[in-house]
Amino acid sequence: MTNLFVIFLSAVIVNNYVLVNFLGICPFVGVSKKIGPALSMGMATTFVMTLTSAVSWLINKYILEGLNLQFLQTVSFILVIASLVQLVEMFVKKISKPLYDALGIFLPLITTNCAILGVALFLVMKEYNFIESIVFGFSAGVGFTLAIVVMAGIREELELADVPEYFKGAPITMIVAGCLALAFMGFSGLI
Amino acid sequence: MDQEFETGEIVEIIGIIAGVELQENDQCHSCGAKMICRPGASGKRMLYLKNTLNARVGDRILIEQSDKNQLKLAFMQYGLPMFGFIAAVIIANLFISETVLGIPAEIWQFVIGLSVLGIIGVFIRLWCARKAAADFSVFSMKKICQ
Secondary structure, three states, rough: HHHHHHHHHHHHHHOOOOOOOOOOOOHHHHOOOHHHHHHHHHHHHHHHHHHHHHHHHHHHHHHOOOOOOOEEEHHHEEHHHHHHHHHHHHHOOOOOHHHHHOOOHHHHHHHHHHHHHHHHHHHHHHOHOOOOOOOOHHHHHHHHHHHHHHHHHHHHHHOOOOOHHHOOHHHHHHHHHHHHHHHHHHOOOOO | OEEEEEEEEEEEEEEOEEEEEOOOHHHHHHOOOOOOOOOOOOOOEEEEEEEOOOOOOEEEEEEEEEEHHHHHHHHHHHHHHHHHHHHHHHHHHHHHOOOOOEEOOOHHHHHHHHHHHHHHHHHHHHHHHHHHHOOOOOEEEEEOOO
16 A cells, blocks of 8 residues: 555656656646646546556556567557547547537547656556556546646736736746746655 | 637527537647547537527637536546546455456456446436536637627
8 A cells, every 4th residue: 555655646746747757748838728627637637547557557468568569569558548538539429418528629639648658658667566557547647637737827827927028928838837847856856 | 717718600500509610729730639639520629509699600709618617527527437447446456366267357457447437427427417407518608709
């Protein structure tokens, strides 16, 4: 149990995917204008990361390792993520059209999120077992959500701040992202 | 908690429902997902809303998004199934830790997790049907643009 807690803390804070490993920057900047959509995006990403980690672990353990095809890891994981997102999209569309209309837009964004692929590759590299992999995927998603929500909160506040004209938009966003990354570097060495 | 979302043009009216084609904004062009960001079979970014402003085909409207409702939906769509899946896998891990019927324990755990996901899906479907009957929506028309 302690082991799972260490994995959780490590993926959420110490090795945060966005602010320490710099993965998933596109949605981090693109969907962090308001807290509401940022939180929804975070939840969607966490859901896909958790499922991806489970499926990737099984594929790696019982197909790639079994057939000695580890060199196909990256390609297989990309296929797993794309198929999984497509399946989730079809499932959501089947369950409820209003749900699909309201939140379906986040799914294509997730397909192109390299943090998901990062999770699949890291869990193999770190040789986690099945449960540890799922906790790792979930924690990485929570870390992503934390980063994107913090960023959205700051950007909402920035709308009320007196930002110089030339810094408005992308420049101030990058500066804030840099400051956040520096802050998170303070956690390095915690675990 | 509501915020302005984006603009769109009404392309069809079906009773009290208006079909709105969303217009691409500046950020769409630099987005990595622009090639696949086409929800629906039409290949267009369509949204179907209650025509509360009596708008007509060709009108450009401003669409409002309710963050509160969106969060509720996001939790129901992603949060609940995810927690159900994780809980099911962890509980299954406590009871099945060895190969059963020649199938590894992890595959059993995964299948049990997926089954719980399916059951939660049925529950979400019922919840959505009830909410739809109660006029619950994330997007609404705010005003007709001139």
